[in-house]
Amino acid sequence: MKLLVFGASGRIGTELVRQAVAAGHAVTAVVREGSSLQVPLPELRLVAARAGVAGGLTEVVTADVMDPQAIAPLLPGHDAVLSALGPRPKGPSDVMESSAASILQAMSESDVRRLVLVSVAGIHTRGDGPFTKYVVKPILQRILRESFADARRMEELIGAGPLDWTIVCPPMLTNGSAKGTIRSNTEGTVRGGFTITRADVATYVLNAIDNAALTRKTVVISN
Template identity: 80%
Template sequence: MKLVVFGASGRIGTELVRQGVAAGHAVTAVVREGSSLQVALPELRLVAARAGVAGGLTNVVTADVMDPLAIAPILEGSDAVLSTLGPRPSGSSSVLTDGARSILQAMDGAGRFLVVSVAGIHSTGDDPFTKYVVKPILQRILRESFADARRMEELVRAGDVDWTIVCPPRLTNGAAKGKFRSNTAGTVRGGFSMTRADVAAYLLRAVDDAELIRKTVVISN
């Protein structure tokens, strides 16, 4: 498949590019001005070779995700667009909302779009301690970034594309566990953390999963 990855210089984005190449996908990694892919192209080619795949053609493109006219040509011919843009940890931010709006405008109502959000803004199915103690604390600490994630999700749900919103919990940098739980009807009980490598693996599996189209899914290890 031909995949376009926004936020490719981030830690989930890096894993997504690496794993996508290893799986034989043709990946276009989009990075912002002044940033760069955190994995070298020769390493990606070696990853593909070790996996014994013929695909893995990778392009690295520098572009402003907030400019729909600039990114529209990058999306031409793609099978799926994936956004791994991350919210700012503190302070006022609209990165997720503005990024999703620009990508949706560039997609012009057609295509497959998967975007990473956060599990913390969802509470359906939580146990009482998590719902009434843990989540309210997180809401106060991460008020601005959570608000941005909510606005982004509302915007994506209103779009005409075949969207999927993927919501992981607290992210870790550990090695991939190779397994995860998911729920499209609420949260994952006891799902407090997930490796970024496993988030990337889930996104790649979700790309061609028709059952996840127009669904919000909470995931966890």
């Protein structure tokens, strides 16, 4: 497949690009002005070569994801769009909502229908145990209220749109190697699922692309 990745310079985006290339996908990695891909292209080509894949070609493009006219020309020829953009960690944030609105507008004028986005598990409470629901989540929602509000607006916007979308919601993100065990729930949260590695998030997002059962679904994941 040919994949268009927004937020490619971030830590989840880096994993998406690296794993997609290793799997033989052709990747267009979009970074904002002043940023760069964290994985050098020669390293990505070496990853592809070691995996013995013919694909894995990578193009790095600088574009403003908030400008639909800037990203629309990038869409033709791609099979899916992936967004690893997250909210600002502190203070007012509209990164997720505004980027989603721009992506939706750009995709509405193209033939690309598949969209997979990363959100946050903290805004979802259905299925939580009493301690998580009444103690942990209220604390998180106070501390991260701006970020969580941004994520909620993004999910509402995407959910009301016409695309073949999937929203992937991880809990607290950790670094390190993938654990390889990913639990998921499309009907609520994952009981006891408090953390997940960024590498595992990327793996799940890539596997979700051609999973028809996840079309127009919001899924919470964890290790």
